[in-house]
Amino acid sequence: MRKRAVSVEEVKQRISGLKGSSLKISVNKGRKRVLKYDGEIAELYPAVFTLKITSDKHVDLLSFSYSDVICGDIKLTLA
Numbered sequence: 001m002r003k004r005a006v007s008v009e010e011v012k013q014r015i016s017g018l019k020g021s022s023l024k025i026s027v028n029k030g031r032k033r034v035l036k037y038d039g040e041i042a043e044l045y046p047a048v049f050t051l052k053i054t055s056d057k058h059v060d061l062l063s064f065s066y067s068d069v070i071c072g073d074i075k076l077t078l079a
Contacts, residue, residue, distance in 0.1 A: 011066045015076070016044055022079040025051060028072070037062075038079060 018041055025037040042052040042061060053060040068074045 006070055008066050008070070011069050012044070015041060015049055015066070015069070018076060018078070019044065023051075024077045024079050025053070026075040026077075028074070 021040060022038070023040055025039055027035045027037070029035060037051070037053045037055075039051050039053040042050040048063050048065050050061055050063045053062060064074050069076070
């Protein structure tokens with residue numbers, strides 16, 4: 001079955017609704033490499049959003065575009 005087309009504006013609204021929540025983040029880096037993180041959405045910008053990744057001792061900041069979510073390269077789920 002074919003996936004429903006999602007616009008960038010819909011993705012922006014969904015991600016803005018998740019801001020401040022604890023998330024499980026899955027990033028597909030290609031060639032069967034999938035990285036998994038725990039974190040939250042730090043900031044929202046017109047073209048990108050930033051994720052605050054909380055590890056044991058490190059706090060990293062990663063940025064992704066909304067089109068990465070549309071393509072399925074990034075999956076965000078509530079923890």
